[in-house]
Amino acid sequence: MKRRVVIGVLGTQLDRRGKRQHRWTKWRPSVALCQHADLPIDRFELLHQPGDISLAERLAEDIGEVSPQTQVVPHAVSLADPWDFEEVYSAFLDFASRYHFDTENEEYLVHITTGTHVAQICWFLLTEAHYLPASLLQTGPGLKGEVTPEGVYSIIDLDLSRYATLTSRFQHEQQSSVSFLKSGIETRNPTFNVLIEQIERVAQRSSAPILLTGPTGAGKSFLAERIFRLRQSRHQVKGKFVAVNCATLRGDNAMSTLFGHVKGAFTGALAARMGLLREADGGILFLDEIAELGLDEQAMLLRAIEEKRFFPFGADREVSSDFQLIAGTHRDMRQWIREGRFREDLYARINMWTFSLPGLAERREDIEPNIEYELQRFMRDQQSQVRFDKDARGHYLRFANSDDAVWRGNFRELGASVARMATLAENGRITVALVDEEIIRLQANWYTEEKSLVALPVDNEIDLFDQKQLETVIDVCRRSASLSEAGRRLFAISRQQKKQPNDADRLRKYLMRFDLSWEDMQKG
DSSP, X not given: OOEEEEEEEOOTTGGGOSOGGGGGGXXXXXXXXXXXXXXXXXXXXXXXXXXXXXXXXXXXXXHHHHOTTOEEEEXXXXXXXXXXXXXXXXHHHHHHHHSOOOTTTEEEEEEOSSSOHHHHHHHHHHHHTTSSOEEEEEEEOOSTTOOOSSOEXXXXXXXXXXXXXXXXXXXXXXXXXXXXXXXXXXXXXXXXXXXXXXXXXXXXXXXXXXXXXXXXXXXXXXXHHHHXXXXXXXXXXXXXXXXXXXXXXXXXXXXXXXXXXXXXXXXXXXXXXXXHHHHXXXXXXXXXXXXXXXXXXXXXXXXXXXXXXXXXXXXXXXXXXXXXXXXXXXXXXXXXXXXXXXXXXXXXXXXXXXXXOOOGGGOGGGHHHHHHXXXXXXXXHHTOOOXXXXXXXXXXXXXXXXXXXXXXTHHHHHHHHHHHHHXXXXXXXXXXXXXXXXXXXXXXXXXHHHHHHXXXXXXSOOOHHHHHHHHHHHHHHHTOSSHHHHHHHXXXXXXXXXXXXXXHHHHHHHHHTTTOOHHHHTOO
């Protein structure tokens, strides 16, 4: 059996109750906790102010009478102001740092009933942070009408995993948060579900920058706002969600939009402007397509993130703004850095948490629940009832999951497709005929985009042979989740003859002949 040790402070009010023999009829916390037969105390480490030594000695004598086996060890702790949090916390931390804890042979209880409220809070924080390898001990006089000198006690173990009900509650709350980030969509792709669970943990535990990568239409903007709503519901942000697509920012307008400007900063600046960074103070700033920012704006953004201060355009005085940054991009940021288009120091700063969102081609199993979500959203927005005929639903699902469905615009394009069918539905019914019309519309659009892509500027006109070959390569790239996967498909035979096949490099060099890149293949 381990020895039981209690650590607590002298209660200058409660432990002083009663005079002479009358004191034995009163409930005194420090004495009472030693009067329980089912809670024998071997040692009591009693902290007290130097001026209360007499009370501490009298209390030790009384404990000796009711519990002779209990050794009381007084510790004089000087506190100029027992209501000063910093002073009390520091004093208790000093005690814990000096104290020799023998956890192999002793178990520890921290008595949190006595002392000021500040002392009780400090005991809790130090125990929760494991500076004290202990459980909390709370005592009380008992229920009204049942007050006794020994009172009652309860032991609180801060290892919450031991409480099955609480553990279940926390798991439920965590699952609710994950579902919130997915807008309640019952996604089936295991990789995506693990990704969202990671984002949920980061969103609630860190205010560091988050970088969301992935193809256009994969849901970066949508997820960024859901992260804000989640943090807002937990009272972790006080400001607004401010979003801007950096691809729309050019020249003076970029500086002014992001950092604000003073009156007269440039031609046409007739009034001062706050700027989005200051507008996001206390909230979240989402910079979509951050790779499109100019190098000057990148330099100013880096300082604003690190120091929370910056100069508005044309100003000679700094302003401050404390925001969390979420950035989005469909670019290969490493390639962008190598080409000198993006600052490596800024990338290092925003790359604290990077999550790559897969496109629709990598999440085919999530097409069906997203169709239902988009249909429900349409009905909610338009306040109307629309449904698929059974045959029509099956027909659309088979097409949507087939290799014929390119889905270059990813989930954004899928949502637009569902909205079009719902809008054209007569009497709220999406029929097979309506689905066929939508399939033709989608295929025509994808074919036009392919032709447009092949027609991208090249140095010279290309032969019909090269054009047809390029069309095939583009088609395979569109259907592949990565450059490597596309390369493996295209070089399936010849790669077997190479000792170290580098399909991605071969495909990249092929595309460069036509001034194309993998990023061009992913444009929606």
